[in-house]
Amino acid sequence: MQIFPFIVVAWILAVGLYGIVTSRHLVHLIICLAVVQSSTYVLLLGVGYKAGAAAPFFSDIPRSTPAVDPVVQALALTDVVVEAAVSALLLALAVQAHKRFGTLDPEDLRQLQG
Amino acid sequence: MTPGVRRGVFLAGMAAVLAFFLWGLVGLPGFGHYPGPYGDVLNAIGIRQTHATDIVSAVNFDYRAMDTLGEEFILFAAATGMGVVLRHLREERERSAVDEARDRTDPGTSEAVRVAAITFTGPTVVVGWYIVSHGQVSPGGGFQGGVILATAFAMIYLAGEFLALKRISPVPLADAVEAVGAASFAIIGISALGVGAAFLANVLPLGHMPGEVDSAGTIALISFFVGIEVTAAFVVVASEFLEQTLIVRRH
Numbered sequence: 001m002q003i004f005p006f007i008v009v010a011w012i013l014a015v016g017l018y019g020i021v022t023s024r025h026l027v028h029l030i031i032c033l034a035v036v037q038s039s040t041y042v043l044l045l046g047v048g049y050k051a052g053a054a055a056p057f058f059s060d061i062p063r064s065t066p067a068v069d070p071v072v073q074a075l076a077l078t079d080v081v082v083e084a085a086v087s088a089l090l091l092a093l094a095v096q097a098h099k100r101f102g103t104l105d106p107e108d109l110r111q112l113q114g
Numbered sequence: 115m116t117p118g119v120r121r122g123v124f125l126a127g128m129a130a131v132l133a134f135f136l137w138g139l140v141g142l143p144g145f146g147h148y149p150g151p152y153g154d155v156l157n158a159i160g161i162r163q164t165h166a167t168d169i170v171s172a173v174n175f176d177y178r179a180m181d182t183l184g185e186e187f188i189l190f191a192a193a194t195g196m197g198v199v200l201r202h203l204r205e206e207r208e209r210s211a212v213d214e215a216r217d218r219t220d221p222g223t224s225e226a227v228r229v230a231a232i233t234f235t236g237p238t239v240v241v242g243w244y245i246v247s248h249g250q251v252s253p254g255g256g257f258q259g260g261v262i263l264a265t266a267f268a269m270i271y272l273a274g275e276f277l278a279l280k281r282i283s284p285v286p287l288a289d290a291v292e293a294v295g296a297a298s299f300a301i302i303g304i305s306a307l308g309v310g311a312a313f314l315a316n317v318l319p320l321g322h323m324p325g326e327v328d329s330a331g332t333i334a335l336i337s338f339f340v341g342i343e344v345t346a347a348f349v350v351v352a353s354e355f356l357e358q359t360l361i362v363r364r365h
C-alpha cells in the first residue's frame with residue numbers, strides 16, 4: 001500500500017490533537033503534544049524513503065549503494081531536539097502552575113483565572 | 115464551552131483537516147518512490163566533499179550547519195528558560211529530601227538499584243563518548259551521544275542521592291559547560307571567516323581516508339562540542355526538576 005505510512009501520520013496527528021483538546025491534566029497535555037510532534041518524524045522519514053535503499057551511512061557498504069534521503073533524517077533529528085526542549089520548558093511551566101493554583105486540570109486553571 | 119461541545123467542534127474540524135490531508139496524499143509520489151534530487155546528490159558527493167561516511171552528520175554539521183547552530187541555541191535557550199521558570203519563588207526554601215510524614219522513615223535507595231546504576235554508569239559513559247566521537251563515521255553524533263552521556267549523570271543520581279549529584283555536577287558548572295559547548299560551535303563558524311571562507315565552512319584538513327575517526331574536519335569538531343552542550347543541557351534540565359523536589363513552601 002503506497003500511502004499507508006502517510007495515513008499513519010494523519011492518525012498520529014489526529015489522536016494527539018484529540019488528546020490535547022480533551023485533556024484534563026497538563027502533563028497529559030504535554031505528552032499529547034509530543035505525540036503530535038512524533039507524527040512529523042514519520043512524515044519526514046516516509047517522504048525520504050526509497051524502496052530497497054540502504055541507510056545513508058557508507059562506512060561499511062559500497063559508496064554506490066542507493067541510499068535514502070539524508071536531509072529528512074537530519075531534519076527529524078532537529079525535530080527530536082526541539083521537541084525535547086519544548087517538553088522540558090512546558091513541564092517546568094506545569095510545575096509552576098501546580099505550585100500557584102494547586103491543580104493541573106486545564107478546566108480549573110481557566111476558572112481560577114476568571 | 116463544555117467539554118462535550120469542544121469535542122464536537124474538534125471532531126468536525128479534524129474531519130475537514132483529514133479530508134484535505136487525504137486529498138493531498140493523492141498527489142504525493144507514494145511511499146518508497148523518493149523524488150529527489152537533494153538526497154541523491156548529497157549521497158553521491160557527500161563523502162568526496164566532506165570525508166564523512168555518515169551523510170546525516172555531514173548534512174547536520176556541514177551542509178546545514180547554520181540550521182543546526184540555531185537548533186542548538188533552541189536547546190540552550192530552553193535549558194536557560196527552565197532555570198528562569200523554576201527559580202525559587204518567595205516563601206520557598208530548600209531542604210534535604212527527608213520524608214515529610216513523621217511516622218515513617220526515609221526509605222533510602224535500594225541496594226539493587228544502587229548496584230545496577232553503578233555497574234552501568236561506566237559503560238554508559240563509554241557508549242556515549244563513542245557515539246559523540248564517531249558521528250562523522252557511523253550513525254550518531256553530538257546530539258545522540260550527548261543524551262546518552264547525560265544518562266550517566268541520571269545513573270549517578272539513582273545510585274546515590276540528589277545531593278551527591280549536585281556535588282559532582284553543580285548547576286552553575288553545568289551551565290558554564292553548556293555555554294562553552296554552544297559558544298564553541300559559533301566560534302568554529304566565525305573562525306572560518308578568518309581564513310577567508312564562508313561562515314561555518316569546513317576549513318580544517320579533511321583527513322586521509324573517509325571513514326576514519328580523524329577525518330571530516332569541522333564536522334567531527336562541531337559534533338564534539340554539540341555533544342558537550344547537549345550533555346550539559348540535559349543535566350541542567352534534570353537538575354532543575356530534581357531541585358523542585360527539595361523545595362518546601364512555607365505556610
